[in-house]
Amino acid sequence: MAASADPTDPTDGPCAYTPTPGEPAARPVPLPPDPRRTPSRGTVEVMLRTNLGPIPLVLDRVEAPCTVQSFLHLVRHRFYHQTICHRLTAYPTLKVLQCGDPSGTGSGGPGYRYADELPTDLPPAPTDPTGERRVYARGVLAMANAGPDTNGSQFFLVYADSALRPNYSIFGTVAQSGLETLDEVAAGGVAPTPEDPAPVDGAPALTTTIKTTHIRR
Numbered sequence: 001m002a003a004s005a006d007p008t009d010p011t012d013g014p015c016a017y018t019p020t021p022g023e024p025a026a027r028p029v030p031l032p033p034d035p036r037r038t039p040s041r042g043t044v045e046v047m048l049r050t051n052l053g054p055i056p057l058v059l060d061r062v063e064a065p066c067t068v069q070s071f072l073h074l075v076r077h078r079f080y081h082q083t084i085c086h087r088l089t090a091y092p093t094l095k096v097l098q099c100g101d102p103s104g105t106g107s108g109g110p111g112y113r114y115a116d117e118l119p120t121d122l123p124p125a126p127t128d129p130t131g132e133r134r135v136y137a138r139g140v141l142a143m144a145n146a147g148p149d150t151n152g153s154q155f156f157l158v159y160a161d162s163a164l165r166p167n168y169s170i171f172g173t174v175a176q177s178g179l180e181t182l183d184e185v186a187a188g189g190v191a192p193t194p195e196d197p198a199p200v201d202g203a204p205a206l207t208t209t210i211k212t213t214h215i216r217r
Contacts, residue, residue, distance in 0.1 A: 014038055015066035017112045025111030026153075027102040032073035032112075040065040045216035046075055048099075048178070050085075051209045052185060055157070055178035056216075057141055064117035064171035067143055067151065071171065074110060074153055075213045082211060087156075088190050088204040093127050093163040096136075097185055098144055099210060100154035109152030116149055117169045125163035133163040139179060141172040159186045 010016040013034030040061050048055040059068045074080060085099035086106050101108040122134035136142060136158050144154040145168065157174055159182040174182065188206035190199040 015069060015114055017066075017070065017114045019112050020109070020152075023109060023111070026108030027079055027110075029074065029077045029079050029110050032070045034069075038065040038069055043172075044068065044072060046072070047214055047216055048080070048210050049212045050181060051211060052206060053177070053181035055181050056175035057172050057178065058175060059141075059172040060170075063119070064169050066114055067117055067169050067171040070110075070114060070151070071155070072215060075215055078213070079110060079153060080210050080213045082209065085185070085208040085210065086203060088185065088202065090186070090190055090200045093125070093133075095160035095162050095186065096156040096158050097182055097204065097208065098154060098156040099208075100144070100152075102153075106154075109154065113150050113152055116145070116151065116167070117171070119166050119170045122166055127163050132165055134166045136162045136164050136168070136170070139174045140170055141174055142168040142170045144168070157182055159183060 008019055008021060010018040011031055011034035013036055015034045015038055017031050017034055042061055044059045046057045046059060061068045083102045084104045085097050086101055086104050087098035089096050124131050125133040125135050138158055138160050140158040142156055143151045144156050145151050185204050185206055185208050188204060190202045191205040192199060
């Protein structure tokens with residue numbers, strides 16, 4: 001009888017999705033498929049249906065094939081169903097809604113990680129005299145991470161031009177009706193707390209729940 005595979009071994013394909021036993025999945029999901037030839041052409045449309053309105057996404061396989069492959073895998077396994085978007089930022093230079101953690105804590109993921117697919121052609125942020133930060137434009141869809149090559153399930157949606165170091169994989173864009181939903185969330189602001197009655201980073205005041213997700217084409 002063959003020995004069982006090491007549960008910490010990455011998948012065999014070029015994306016090398018790697019289990020994270022120390023950070024188990026917030027919701028059970030297998031490792032993504034990792035074919036020898038990762039699909040790297042064209043776009044895929046995905047719909048996030050939220051309690052505040054639709055957020056259609058257009059995923060770009062050319063820019064981030066391994067990221068798109070993982071995201072579609074999570075969508076197919078209903079990983080994002082009935083999950084909240086746990087973080088809204090309203091800094092002058094950082095305006096994003098972050099989603100993708102079924103635990104709602106900001107620390108949950110899919111039980112695996114994979115390498116960055118970083119952008120190389122973003123314009124410098126005019127607000128940063130050092131030239132280190134780049135413009136993540138309104139409508140960008142990108143992966144959140146906890147450092148280099150720690151992508152999992154969490155992602156962020158940019159509702160206004162933001163200045164970030166180019167350390168976050170961009171894998172698509174938000175369609176117009178999705179931007180309208182994001183604008184509604186942003187207009188509600190960040191939920192106040194007793195410690196911070198006027199926060200610029202925290203849970204959205206308008207609870208934003210991804211009710212369902214599906215691949216449109």
